[in-house]
Each structure stands twice: as structure tokens, then as C-alpha cells.
Amino acid sequence: xxxxxxxxxxxxxxxxxxxxxxxxxxxxxxxxxxxxxxxxxxxxxxxxxxxxxxxxxxxxxxxxxxxxxxxxxxxxxxxxxxxxxxxxxxxxxxxxxxxxxxxxxxxxxxxxxxxxxxxxxxxxxxxxxxxxxxxxxxxxxxxxxxxxxxxxxxxxxxxxxxxxxxxxxxxxxxxxxxxxxxxxxxxxxxxxxxxxxxxxxxxxxxxxxxxxxxxxxxxxxxxxxxxxxxxxxxxxxxxxxxxxxxxxxxxxxxxxxxxxxxxxxxxxxxxxxxxxxxxxxxxxxxxxxxxxxxxxxxxxxxxxxxxxxxxxxxxxxxxxxxxxxxxxxxxxxxxxxxxxxxxxxxxxxxxxxxxxxxxxxxxxxxxxxxxxxxxxxxxxxxxxxxxxxxxxxxxxxxxxxxxxxxxxxxxxxxxxxxxxxxxxxxxxxxxxxxxxxxxxxxxxxxxxxxxxxxxxxxxxxxxxxxxxxxxxxxxxxxxxxxxxxxxxxxxxxxxxxxxxxxxxxxxxxxxxxxxxxxxxxxxxxxxxxxxxxxxxxxxxxxxxxxxxxxxxxxxxxxxxxxx
Numbered sequence: 001x002x003x004x005x006x007x008x009x010x011x012x013x014x015x016x017x018x019x020x021x022x023x024x025x026x027x028x029x030x031x032x033x034x035x036x037x038x039x040x041x042x043x044x045x046x047x048x049x050x051x052x053x054x055x056x057x058x059x060x061x062x063x064x065x066x067x068x069x070x071x072x073x074x075x076x077x078x079x080x081x082x083x084x085x086x087x088x089x090x091x092x093x094x095x096x097x098x099x100x101x102x103x104x105x106x107x108x109x110x111x112x113x114x115x116x117x118x119x120x121x122x123x124x125x126x127x128x129x130x131x132x133x134x135x136x137x138x139x140x141x142x143x144x145x146x147x148x149x150x151x152x153x154x155x156x157x158x159x160x161x162x163x164x165x166x167x168x169x170x171x172x173x174x175x176x177x178x179x180x181x182x183x184x185x186x187x188x189x190x191x192x193x194x195x196x197x198x199x200x201x202x203x204x205x206x207x208x209x210x211x212x213x214x215x216x217x218x219x220x221x222x223x224x225x226x227x228x229x230x231x232x233x234x235x236x237x238x239x240x241x242x243x244x245x246x247x248x249x250x251x252x253x254x255x256x257x258x259x260x261x262x263x264x265x266x267x268x269x270x271x272x273x274x275x276x277x278x279x280x281x282x283x284x285x286x287x288x289x290x291x292x293x294x295x296x297x298x299x300x301x302x303x304x305x306x307x308x309x310x311x312x313x314x315x316x317x318x319x320x321x322x323x324x325x326x327x328x329x330x331x332x333x334x335x336x337x338x339x340x341x342x343x344x345x346x347x348x349x350x351x352x353x354x355x356x357x358x359x360x361x362x363x364x365x366x367x368x369x370x371x372x373x374x375x376x377x378x379x380x381x382x383x384x385x386x387x388x389x390x391x392x393x394x395x396x397x398x399x400x401x402x403x404x405x406x407x408x409x410x411x412x413x414x415x416x417x418x419x420x421x422x423x424x425x426x427x428x429x430x431x432x433x434x435x436x437x438x439x440x441x442x443x444x445x446x447x448x449x450x451x452x453x454x455x456x457x458x459x460x461x462x463x464x465x466x467x468x469x470x471x472x473x474x475x476x477x478x479x480x481x482x483x484x485x486x487x488x489x490x491x492x493x494x495x496x497x498x499x500x501x502x503x504x505x506x507x508x509x510x511x512x513x514x515x516x517x518x519x520x521x522x523x524x525x526x527x528x529x530x531x532x533x534x535x536x537x538x539x540x541x542x543x544x545x546x547x548x549x550x551x552x553x554x555x556x557x558x559x560x561x562x563x
Contacts, residue, residue: 047182050102051201090123114165197233219262222255275307379412389475393503401503437501458500465508467552485531
């Protein structure tokens with residue numbers, strides 16, 4: 001949360017990425033169409049949503065600045081372009097505008113992203129439903145029927161629009177009562193005026209826990225008092241991105257203006273350090289390097305140059321940030337020569353950079369996976385502080401396991417509402433508990449493996465058996481870990497997902513072979529130790545007796561330092 005404001009803005013602009021959906025509830029409620037003079041696609045955006053991004057894609061495509069891209073696309077020829085239209089419904093050539101919307105979830109006000117797609121020409125709704133509907137499951141609210149499309153849902157407000165997104169977001173949209181005014185009203189009016197790209201964010205409505213705001217440096221916090229953000233792309237003369245942060249009072253805006261300089265200084269320190277590390281690593285490489293290293297080298301050079309340009313921009317934020325009453329405005333020019341020059345290089349660079357992009361994606365997934373394990377271990381430690389022992393499988397009076405230790409840590413990973421839905425004296429798959437067990441908990445899923453095909457699963461397990469941290473029927477204390485918490489394995493990722501609420505785990509018997517563990521594509525399994533640290537275990541390099549020594553809490557083994 002150190003870069004909270006920039007990251008929340010970036011998150012909105014990435015709304016079209018659409019997070020994986022959870023299970024589909026089937027509540028019934030009435031939805032009222034919005035009474036507004038906005039065009040139909042923008043009328044489908046609630047003024048009290050968390051945010052939206054509106055892109056007039058067809059109009060942008062015709063602009064001179066995108067001519068090189070358009071000309072390259074058209075070089076495919078009329079036959080190919082006609083075939084593209086025949087292969088999809090509605091026709092790709094009739095696509096007009098797209099609006100990404102962040103709805104407000106009913107539980108914890110979690111953001112729910114969806115898309116509103118607009119087409120210039122009416123399409124055949126039955127053809128769209130036939131092409132994309134999967135399965136018989138439907139949901140009807142206020143006369144509108146939503147359909148499943150794989151892991152997503154969609155409905156057709158009319159013959160020119162498709163509302164598409166995760167099922168919870170589509171349901172929230174159908175249930176929503178549209179107010180006449182709201183935090184996004186100004187942004188919606190701006191989008192209706194014809195600007196090619198407009199974004200608006202209700203900053204005050206974001207579900208940001210106060211403890212996370214406390215992590216933001218004090219001299220930057222005044223910026224976070226903004227009520228909402230509006231941004232748009234101005235292409236009248238030169239390409240300019242214009243931002244407006246609206247505050248409650250002029251005094252708040254004045255304090256935020258001072259905070260901009262503090263934020264710029266903070267970002268310069270962060271990004272200059274990043275640039276220096278990238279530059280050092282790049283200069284340390286000795287040539288000639290393998291041809292396969294070229295994409296990564298090109299990406300490194302581009303990143304170093306980009307960070308230098310950002311540093312120049314942040315050196316004097318007063319040059320592009322101004323205060324107007326209770327608003328802060330900023331204008332960032334985008335030189336046309338950059339866009340024009342980039343066009344002929346894009347086709348070539350994409351093919352070259354794909355391997356590097358894949359490496360970046362894998363690195364990001366690995367970091368997210370490690371963070372999940374760290375948060376799980378933090379929850380385990382918090383539970384132990386509160387109860388005097390580590391979490392364990394919940395058992396009945398006869399010692400029969402009912403629920404997993406993961407259920408016990410739910411309140412410590414901001415899932416207390418879900419925890420309260422469980423009856424702790426019933427098994428995980430009882431009629432009551434099964435509903436809660438089928439809920440996806442994002443922290444229990446590793447991004448390094450394909451998403452499970454059914455809800456309620458996890459990639460993170462502990463070993464169960466003699467001497468393990470999750471030995472059935474025992475309440476283990478940290479003082480019982482005589483091998484040392486840094487030498488004792490607690491939680492490990494597994495490629496095969498299991499029910500997270502179900503008791504049990506990976507079976508361990510020191511006299512028998514270990515169960516098969518499947519690493520990621522890099523040959524590594526991430527594991528959390530009892531002290532909360534996370535380590536990358538190269539299975540091919542690790543002897544089984546060493547791994548067994550790490551699994552036991554008090555076996556007296558001393559694993560080698562080079563493990």
C-alpha cells in the first residue's frame with residue numbers, strides 16, 4: 001500500500017482484465033433502468049459505482065495518430081477482414097465503444113469489474129446467446145436474462161449492447177437501482193461529451209482498510225483525501241492526458257498540492273533505486289550473450305530509459321500540477337512522434353518480447369504466491385498469539401476431524417464474515433457448511449497453477465502425521481518446535497488443488513516415501529517455514545531425507561545449509 005493512490009488508479013484502468021469469478025448465487029430482486037439523458041452505453045454505468053473507463057475505440061481507431069497501426073491491420077486484406085467478421089458475433093467491424101465498470105459488491109464493498117460493449121449496428125441476440133452461452137444455467141431479474149459464458153456471465157440490455165463480466169458483477173448490475181446523481185456523474189457527462197477516453201474513480205468509496213492507509217507516509221496522506229478522480233485523453237491538438245482530483249474543501253486541495261511534491265520525491269527515490277539496480281544487473285552481463293537473452297535485454301534497456309524519463313518528469317511536478325479551488329489538475333503531454341515511431345516497431349518487438357513478458361508474468365505470479373504464503377503464516381502466528389497454540393483441524397468430541405485448520409485462520413485473513421457462516425460442530429460438507437466451503441478464498445489459490453475447475457479449493461497444504469505441525473489431535477505450540485522454526489516446514493504449495501475447508505493434508509510417515517509433489521514450470525515449490533519465511537525448494541536438488549527433516553518439528557535433524 002506504499003503507492004496506494006497510483007495503484008488504485010492503475011487498478012481501475014486495468015478493469016478490463018476481469019478477475020476470475022466466484023460461485024453464482026441466484027437471488028431475485030428488481031432492477032430499475034436509469035433515468036438519464038446519457039447515451040445508452042453510459043446510461044448502463046451507475047453514478048454511484050466505484051469507477052469506470054470509457055473508450056470510444058472505433059473513433060480512436062480512425063485518428064491520424066493510430067494510422068500506422070490501422071494500415072498494418074488493413075494489410076491483411078479484405079478477404080481476411082471479411083472472414084474475421086464471419087467468425088464472430090456480433091461482427092468485429094461493428095464494434096464501437098467499450099466501458100469498463102467497477103461495481104460495488106454487497107459484502108465488504110469489494111470491487112466487481114464488468115464490461116459494457118456497444119456495437120454500431122443491431123445484432124441478433126439469439127445468435128449471440130447461441131455462440132457464447134455454456135450450460136443451461138440462467139438468471140432472470142427485472143425481465144432481463146443473464147447467461148453463463150464459461151467462467152463469466154453476460155446479458156443483453158438491447159440489440160446493440162452486451163454487459164459481460166464475472167457472474168457476481170453481472171448480478172450486482174442487474175440488481176442495482178440507478179441513482180440520478182453520484183460521485184461519477186461529472187465523469188459520465190464528460191464521457192458523453194465525446195472525449196475518446198475518459199476514466200473516473202470514486203476514491204472516497206474505495207474499501208481501503210484504515211490500517212493500510214496508516215502505511216502511507218504522513219506527508220503523502222493529504223492526497224488520499226480526494227473525493228474522486230476524473231481523467232481523459234485530449235486529442236484536439238497534441239495528445240494530452242488530463243487529470244482532476246476533487247477535494248471536499250480548498251484547504252484539502254492546498255494540502256494535497258504540497259503532498260504532490262512529497263509523492264514525487266518518494267517515487268523518484270523508489271524508481272531511481274529500481275533503475276540503478278536494473279542498470280547494474282545489465283552492465284554486469286558479459287557478451288557475447290545467447291540469442292535467447294535478446295528479448296530480456298531489449299526490455300531492460302527500454303525500462304531503464306522509461307525510468308529516466310519518469311525521473312525527469314517528477315523532478316518538477318509544479319510544471320504539470322495546478323490547483324483550482326478544491327481541485328487539483330494535471331496535464332501530461334504524450335508526444336505524437338512517440339506514438340507514430342512506435343507503430344512500425346510494435347509488430348517486430350511483440351514477437352521478440354513475448355518470451356520476456358512471459359518471464360515477467362511468471363515472476364509476478366511467483367511473488368504473489370510467496371505473498372499468499374506469508375499472509376497465511378502471519379495468520380497462523382496471529383492465531384497462535386490469541387489461542388496459545390497453532391491452528392489445527394477442528395474435531396468432534398470423539399476426535400473425528402470435521403473442518404480444516406484453514407477455517408480457523410479465516411478471521412485473520414479478513415474473512416471473518418465467511419468464518420461466521422460455519423458451524424464448528426458440523427463436518428465441512430454438512431448442508432450448512434458446504435455452502436461456505438464452496439466459496440473461493442483468493443489467498444488460498446496459487447497463481448502459479450491453472451485455476452481450479454470448481455470453487456472452494458486451495459493449493460496450500462500442510463503435512464499431517466507423526467511429528468508434523470498439523471499432527472491430528474494435537475495442539476502444537478511454538479515451544480514444541482525444538483528443531484527451530486526456521487528449520488520446520490509449515491505450509492507448502494501443491495499443483496493439485498484440494499477442498500480448503502476439508503480436514504487433513506499431505507500424509508507423512510517418516511518410515512514411508514513422501515507423497516508426490518509437483519513443482520511449477522521452473523521446477524520449484526514454494527514453502528513457508530514455521531518462522532514465517534518463504535523458501536523456494538528445488539525438488540530435483542533436494543534429497544528426500546532432507547525434506548523429511550524439514551517436515552518434522554522435533555526430530556533432532558539438522559538440515560544442511562545448502563538445502
